[in-house]
Amino acid sequence: MSHHPEIRVATDVGGTFTDIVSFRHDPATGAQTVSVAKADTTPPDFERGVLEVLRKSGVPLREISFMAHGTTVVINALTERKGALTGLITTAGFRDVLEIARGNRPDFFNLRYVKPPPFVARRLRRELPGRINFKGEELDPLDLSPLPGILEDFRAVGVQAVAVCFLHAYVNNSHEERTVLEIRRLWPEVSVVGSHQITREWREYERTSTTVLSAYVQPVAQRYLGRISNELTNAGFGGSLYVMQSNCGIETLDTVSEIPITMVESGPASGVWGAAELGRLINEANVLALDIGGTTAKCSLIENGQVRLTSDYWIERSPTSAGYPIMVPVVDLIEIGNGGGSIAWSDDLGKLHVGPQSAGAVPGPAAYGRGGQDATTTDANLALGRINPDYFCGGEVIADIAAVSRSLDVLARQLGMSSPEVARGIVRIANNNMVNALKLISVNRGYDPRDFTMVVFGGGGGMHGAALAAELGVRKVVVPAAAAVFSAWGMLMSDLRRDYMVTRLLDFEQASAPMIDALIREVVDRAIAKYTAEGIASEQISFLCYGRMRYQNQEHSVEVPIPGGAFTAADVEAVGTAFHEIYERHYTYRLDAPVEFVGLHVVASAAVGKLGVAERPVTGLSLAATVKGLRRVDYGLEGMHEAAIHDGERLEPGMEFRGPAVIEQSGTTTVVHPGQLVSIDRYGNIHITIGEEI
Numbered sequence: 001m002s003h004h005p006e007i008r009v010a011t012d013v014g015g016t017f018t019d020i021v022s023f024r025h026d027p028a029t030g031a032q033t034v035s036v037a038k039a040d041t042t043p044p045d046f047e048r049g050v051l052e053v054l055r056k057s058g059v060p061l062r063e064i065s066f067m068a069h070g071t072t073v074v075i076n077a078l079t080e081r082k083g084a085l086t087g088l089i090t091t092a093g094f095r096d097v098l099e100i101a102r103g104n105r106p107d108f109f110n111l112r113y114v115k116p117p118p119f120v121a122r123r124l125r126r127e128l129p130g131r132i133n134f135k136g137e138e139l140d141p142l143d144l145s146p147l148p149g150i151l152e153d154f155r156a157v158g159v160q161a162v163a164v165c166f167l168h169a170y171v172n173n174s175h176e177e178r179t180v181l182e183i184r185r186l187w188p189e190v191s192v193v194g195s196h197q198i199t200r201e202w203r204e205y206e207r208t209s210t211t212v213l214s215a216y217v218q219p220v221a222q223r224y225l226g227r228i229s230n231e232l233t234n235a236g237f238g239g240s241l242y243v244m245q246s247n248c249g250i251e252t253l254d255t256v257s258e259i260p261i262t263m264v265e266s267g268p269a270s271g272v273w274g275a276a277e278l279g280r281l282i283n284e285a286n287v288l289a290l291d292i293g294g295t296t297a298k299c300s301l302i303e304n305g306q307v308r309l310t311s312d313y314w315i316e317r318s319p320t321s322a323g324y325p326i327m328v329p330v331v332d333l334i335e336i337g338n339g340g341g342s343i344a345w346s347d348d349l350g351k352l353h354v355g356p357q358s359a360g361a362v363p364g365p366a367a368y369g370r371g372g373q374d375a376t377t378t379d380a381n382l383a384l385g386r387i388n389p390d391y392f393c394g395g396e397v398i399a400d401i402a403a404v405s406r407s408l409d410v411l412a413r414q415l416g417m418s419s420p421e422v423a424r425g426i427v428r429i430a431n432n433n434m435v436n437a438l439k440l441i442s443v444n445r446g447y448d449p450r451d452f453t454m455v456v457f458g459g460g461g462g463m464h465g466a467a468l469a470a471e472l473g474v475r476k477v478v479v480p481a482a483a484a485v486f487s488a489w490g491m492l493m494s495d496l497r498r499d500y501m502v503t504r505l506l507d508f509e510q511a512s513a514p515m516i517d518a519l520i521r522e523v524v525d526r527a528i529a530k531y532t533a534e535g536i537a538s539e540q541i542s543f544l545c546y547g548r549m550r551y552q553n554q555e556h557s558v559e560v561p562i563p564g565g566a567f568t569a570a571d572v573e574a575v576g577t578a579f580h581e582i583y584e585r586h587y588t589y590r591l592d593a594p595v596e597f598v599g600l601h602v603v604a605s606a607a608v609g610k611l612g613v614a615e616r617p618v619t620g621l622s623l624a625a626t627v628k629g630l631r632r633v634d635y636g637l638e639g640m641h642e643a644a645i646h647d648g649e650r651l652e653p654g655m656e657f658r659g660p661a662v663i664e665q666s667g668t669t670t671v672v673h674p675g676q677l678v679s680i681d682r683y684g685n686i687h688i689t690i691g692e693e694i
Contacts, residue, residue: 022034078213128146129143344376387399389401453476658675
């Protein structure tokens with residue numbers, strides 16, 4: 001048995017910085033060490049930043065066994081319009097589906113509203129004869145004779161990617177498959193994707209949009225993934241390389257290269273998955289995950305250990321634009337413009353607001369001393385004594401307290417208040433905004449926050465978590481040991497995961513049980529075949545099955561767990577009862593009406609040896625030895641208190657104390673309110689129990 005240390009690495013390419021977190025596990029001693037490094041992101045050659053951060057970390061590439069990589073290359077290509085010139089081939093008579101879109105304009109009474117322009121101009125949207133109906137029956141045979149001429153036209157104008165999306169291909173993809181194969185034969189160099197490779201759900205506009213956007217980013221993503229793979233190999237890396245996806249799973253490089261749109265929202269997904277895995281580790285199945293970063297706060301709900309996904313995802317949606325749909329599984333979350341860098345401002349009526357504008361990394365909050373003039377949430381927390389000015393950003397930045405005072409004084413004069421009152425107001429408004437977001441993901445969907453444990457992470461999670469929990473009635477807050485790099489930790493806790501969503505409209509009754517069972521078998525067999533073709537043994541694969549169901553003739557459906565084995569007529573009653581309960585919780589009512597089965601969602605996961613978490617050692621250090629000193633901290637409505645300042649790096653399992661207290665770590669600060677009980681678990685996570693009196 002090998003006793004060489006095992007090294008697992010997660011790299012995350014952000015807009016400003018590229019981060020790395022490495023976990024070294026020594027099987028001989030069981031010891032586990034964590035190291036973190038950061039380097040500048042290097043557009044357009046993002047792989048240079050990845051290699052630079054690997055160099056800075058000092059981790060030997062040859063010794064890395066597992067690397068998970070998170071990147072914003074797909075969402076950047078979409079938002080910056082830096083994808084490939086794309087052509088669309090669709091069913092005769094349907095090329096304008098992409099432009100007609102939906103009547104879902106957000107400012108409904110704006111008579112001058114202009115729809116967002118499609119990613120494919122009309123001259124590059126072409127049609128082929130052939131028709132399949134909604135049952136999957138061929139009405140008119142596919143005619144490929146116009147295809148060579150269409151491709152010649154595409155070549156002439158410099159098209160680099162072709163999207164193929166035919167009517168009802170979600171139920172019968174034979175026409176699409178033949179067309180994709182013929183395009184590859186006639187034009188091997190072009191990038192081509194069919195809708196059936198990405199989604200098997202209905203909704204023609206959403207499916208067409210998804211296919212077009214995937215084709216649009218495919219050449220860019222393939223070049224990027226190819227370059228990073230080659231550069232790593234040339235530098236000596238011989239381990240397994242995986243890419244983080246939007247569905248909280250990792251995926252192989254080859255699969256992601258085929259349909260890169262699946263990593264459109266990979267950033268938030270890894271943090272939410274980390275919260276679910278942490279919940280399993282500490283026996284907390286129901287979790288409210290809250291990630292507070294510099295610009296935004298993101299929250300998601302985890303029920304019975306399962307992350308909620310949605311395929312109703314839109315990019316660039318705003319109060320003035322309908323945006324563009326992408327029908328791939330994405331973690332279901334609420335995101336608001338409230339983070340550490342959110343700017344406080346007053347309107348013409350003398351009302352204080354926080355966000356959504358952000359000071360960003362440059363100039364950043366006033367405290368950074370880089371020329372920022374506006375007060376931010378971070379500045380307010382510094383002014384209230386919650387952040388240590390002598391240990392700002394882990395001691396890497398000297399806090400410019402004079403600039404903080406100037407920024408708050410400007411607002412104080414505008415509002416006719418004192419600077420401390422303004423600072424308290426900023427924190428209260430920021431907290432209120434985040435409480436509203438947490439209610440949207442819980443109360444508005446029929447869940448009681450009091451039944452959940454809150455896991456807070458990101459640079460600002462520990463700062464605000466205890467106050468938010470007290471407001472919502474949540475009994476416990478957990479600040480992970482790796483809170484500042486929790487998204488990277490989440491990547492290393494991920495399995496290979498593929499979500500198969502298939503539309504199949506059936507009356508939900510006992511007579512339909514054989515058809516539902518056949519559909520489950522078909523999807524499961526397809527998943528097993530794909531995994532085994534990649535060398536993954538069937539015993540490594542596990543499945544979860546959900547039915548998408550609704551009342552007959554309604555528009556929206558809910559997901560209901562269904563047995564993963566043989567689905568029989570005996571299961572119909574139990575699943576139907578569960579549907580009524582889930583529907584009522586979601587929409588507040590139930591109907592005495594027939595139920596429809598709309599489709600199937602199968603989660604196929606394959607274990608690839610994710611990170612095992614080691615327990616923290618106990619040295620017998622006294623609690624008093626972790627106290628760095630005392631500081632007067634303004635707790636807002638609870639007044640000023642002398643708070644014990646604890647060195648978070650020295651806290652050990654089993655330690656307990658009560659607030660008022662502040663726990664300082666290099667990447668994050670945790671504020672404990674008066675009377676709240678803190679305990680450290682065996683993995684080094686901070687548990688804050690919210691007392692009844694708070």
